[in-house]
Amino acid sequence: xxxxxxxxxxxxxxxxxxxxxxxxxxxxxxxxxxxxxxxxxxxxxxxxxxxxxxxxxxxxxxxxxxxxxxxxxxxxxxxxxxxxxxxxxxxxxxxxxxxxxxxxxxxxxxxxxxxxxxxxxxxxxxxxxxxxxxxxxxxxxxxxxxxxxxxxxxxxxxxxxxxxxxxxxxxxxxxxxxxxxxxxxxxxxxxxxxxxxxxxxxxxxxxxxxxxxxxxxxxxxxxxxxxxxxxxxxxxxxxxxxxxxxxxxxxxxxxxxxxxxxxxxxxxxxxxxxxxxxxxxxxxxxxxxxxxxxxxxxxxxxxxxxxxxxxxxxxxxxxxxxxxxxxxxxxxxxxxxxxxxxxxxxxxxxxxxxxxxxxxxxxxxxxxxxxxxxxxxxxxxxxxxxxxxxxxxxxxxxxxxxxxxxxxxxxxxxxxxxxxxxxxxxxxxxxxxxxxxxxx
RNA sequence: CGGGGCAUGGCGCAGUCUGGUAGCGCACCUGGUUUGGGACCAGGGGGUCGCAAGUUCGAAUCUUGCUGCCCCGACCA
Numbered sequence: 001x002x003x004x005x006x007x008x009x010x011x012x013x014x015x016x017x018x019x020x021x022x023x024x025x026x027x028x029x030x031x032x033x034x035x036x037x038x039x040x041x042x043x044x045x046x047x048x049x050x051x052x053x054x055x056x057x058x059x060x061x062x063x064x065x066x067x068x069x070x071x072x073x074x075x076x077x078x079x080x081x082x083x084x085x086x087x088x089x090x091x092x093x094x095x096x097x098x099x100x101x102x103x104x105x106x107x108x109x110x111x112x113x114x115x116x117x118x119x120x121x122x123x124x125x126x127x128x129x130x131x132x133x134x135x136x137x138x139x140x141x142x143x144x145x146x147x148x149x150x151x152x153x154x155x156x157x158x159x160x161x162x163x164x165x166x167x168x169x170x171x172x173x174x175x176x177x178x179x180x181x182x183x184x185x186x187x188x189x190x191x192x193x194x195x196x197x198x199x200x201x202x203x204x205x206x207x208x209x210x211x212x213x214x215x216x217x218x219x220x221x222x223x224x225x226x227x228x229x230x231x232x233x234x235x236x237x238x239x240x241x242x243x244x245x246x247x248x249x250x251x252x253x254x255x256x257x258x259x260x261x262x263x264x265x266x267x268x269x270x271x272x273x274x275x276x277x278x279x280x281x282x283x284x285x286x287x288x289x290x291x292x293x294x295x296x297x298x299x300x301x302x303x304x305x306x307x308x309x310x311x312x313x314x315x316x317x318x319x320x321x322x323x324x325x326x327x328x329x330x331x332x333x334x335x336x337x338x339x340x341x342x343x344x345x346x347x348x349x350x351x352x353x354x355x356x357x358x359x360x361x362x363x364x365x366x367x368x369x370x371x372x373x374x375x376x377x378x379x380x381x382x383x384x385x386x387x388x389x390x391x392x393x394x395x396x397x398x399x400x401x402x403x404x405x406x407x408x409x410x411x412x413x414x415x416x417x418x419x420x421x422x423x424x425x426x427x428x429x430x431x432x433x434x435x436x437x438x439x440x
Numbered sequence: 441c442g443g444g445g446c447a448u449g450g451c452g453c454a455g456u457c458u459g460g461u462a463g464c465g466c467a468c469c470u471g472g473u474u475u476g477g478g479a480c481c482a483g484g485g486g487g488u489c490g491c492a493a494g495u496u497c498g499a500a501u502c503u504u505g506c507u508g509c510c511c512c513g514a515c516c517a
Contacts (some may be wrong), residue, residue: 012451012466017510037509086476091441109517143441143515150517151493153495157517209517285517319517353476395477416476424515 001346002368003381008042010393020216022328023148025337029397031324038145038153045397046324048345050156053323054135056187056342057158064180064239065162066131073137078101079112083296106139111293113316114161118311119299125165128174128301128311133160136319147218150281150325160316165303167290170312174206174288176244177316179233181210181284184318186232188327189340192283193227195255204259206314209257211282214329217279222266223255225276229260257282272314281326288314337398338421346379348437349399351391353406355384363415363430364405374438396419403433 011028018024026032031046042050058068074096080086094106107113114132122130135158145153162173177295185192194208211221213228230270233246249286254269256262256282266275276415294300294310303309319326341347348371352364368380379399380389387406395400404416404425415428428436 011451016446016452019511032511090515138517140516144511144513155517159517231500272472275499282517351476386475386477386479388475388479391477393478402477408472408476 001379004383006379008342008393008397009043010396017218018148019328020150020329021145021332022150022216022325023102025147025328025332025396026325029199029337030259031112032149033149034148038142038151039194040149040152040154042159045345049324049339049343050321050427052343052345053188053234053320054156054158057135057318057320060180060184060187061133061158061160063235064131064176064185065128065129066133066177066180068134069117069132070134071107071110071117071136073107074104074356075110075113076108077105077106078103079116081127082292083112083115084114092142094139094141099372105232106140108140109315109317111161111313112297113269115293115297115299115313118161119294119297120208122163123302125301127304129162129164129169131173133158133316144406147243148325149321150218150329155319156321158320159316162314162316163194163294163311165301165309165312167398168252169313170288170290170314171206172243174314175247176239177286178208178247179237179239179243179389181286181316181318182232183235183237185210185212187342188323189292189342190283190330191228192248193219193221193223193280195223196256196260197285197287198253208286209282210286211280212283212326212330213278214326215279216329217281219260219275219280219282220261221256221280222258222261222263222275222277223312224253224270227253227255227272228276250421281322281329282319283323283326284316284318286316288312296373312396332398335392336396339398341400344377344400346377346399348376348378349395349397350378350380351387351396351402351404352380352382353387353390353404355382357407359410360405360407363410367405367430367434369416370434371437374434376437378380400438403437405430 008030010030014024015154018027020083031049032040032042036043072411077086096104096106098104118132135156136159137154139154142153143152145151160177162169162170164173190212192210192212197207197209227250230250254266263370290312291310294313300310327343328337332342344345350367352358352360352366364380368378371378396421400420402418403418409415409427413429415430415433416425416427417433418425428434
């Protein structure tokens with residue numbers, strides 16, 4: 001993409017409304033614009049990142065055996081009245097009336113709807129296990145939206161729902177998601193720690209929040225430091241096998257958010273040198289809730305014994321839009337965002353230091369054409385802005401690599417390749433820069 | 441929902457206390473000089489001062505009501 005044809009409204013100064021660093025940087029780097037409290041428009045650069053995050057989530061869900069579908073944002077109130085949640089959900093739920101005075105709502109979640117879809121399509125235990133997910137916009141009318149995209153009212157969420165014949169199978173489904181989450185966050189360059197969470201009325205031990213560590217995180221977390229460095233399961237992880245060893249080795253170590261933190265237990269279980277207290281952001285939440293929805297909505301399958309049983313369910317959320325804020329919180333410096341390559345809107349930027357200079361333009365054009373042909377996403381700053389402006393903007397938007405092309409270097413036949421994360425710069429021929437970017 | 445704060449050009453702000461016909465920086469447009477880390481000179485465009493009533497000869501400024509946004513708290517992916 002040529003910057004001259006792109007919409008990239010960067011801001012030199014911090015907008016007054018943004019308090020935390022990810023919110024400030026998202027506004028300054030031209031990723032989002034707020035349109036109402038807690039509601040954001042995604043600008044061209046922002047939507048590219050969002051889609052990259054989505055892609056990783058989708059790939060890991062698919063790998064773990066979940067099946068994608070897409071449920072609507074608007075739901076009828078009737079469905080929620082049957083599950084008994086319509087009155088209980090409170091003002092967080094945005095209620096809408098259509099032209100026929102039918103009560104509708106903008107979905108804050110989809111348990112009811114997915115349960116009904118499942119019940120309509122599945123009758124036999126032989127069709128289990130099943131895990132259905134979608135990536136869809138949700139709306140929760142938070143009393144106080146804040147922190148930009150981290151705590152918006154409208155947000156993009158991946159939610160998956162597992163259906164199993166009995167509790168043991170349900171546990172296996174839960175473990176698959178547990179492992180898929182480790183991989184998902186790991187691929188985004190995040191260190192996500194699963195922490196036991198409140199299981200609510202169902203009880204049991206099957207609920208975890210996935211917390212990423214970031215200095216500016218909203219809540220305080222405490223855990224064994226080994227959890228941070230634990231290896232992420234590889235691409236070849238076998239989801240049909242018993243995954244309990246992967247899950248158990250993590251659950252064996254202390255990890256808690258400040259809400260349920262028990263300092264005495266922490267000190268008893270974790271040697272002082274291994275205690276880590278840090279700040280964290282919740283980016284995922286998984287839980288098993290048995291027949292909470294399958295019973296009232298009559299989602300039953302016929303078992304091997306010929307009897308109908310309500311299915312055992314779990315649900316598994318990932319805050320997709322929130323993750324963008326979370327990644328920035330975890331990866332930035334004083335100059336701007338530092339995108340991990342897996343989610344970066346473009347892999348590289350080309351800075352033309354003297355637009356209009358025949359040789360500089362020629363080398364830039366050639367690099368741009370060749371990188372594009374090789375399938376490398378590249379943003380070419382072909383505007384006639386001054387060098388300093390281009391450097392600052394490129395650092396701000398945080399593309400992993402920058403190729404700086406100017407007359408001074410070209411005199412000796414070199415361009416400069418800069419790594420945004422490390423700040424390292426190296427002079428090399430345009431061909432060498434091309435190779436460096438296409439081989440990695 | 442309780443407490444606090446803000447609303448003046450695209451962005452950041454001054455002016456409000458002490459009413460007198462709107463200003464600064466950045467951004468934008470034109471011309472020139474510049475050109476490897478947010479240039480300089482000259483000229484220029486853009487604002488019903490959040491909305492509505494009221495007080496006054498006169499309101500960004502005073503009064504009342506409303507709306508929007510931000511921060512702290514309770515709540516949450």
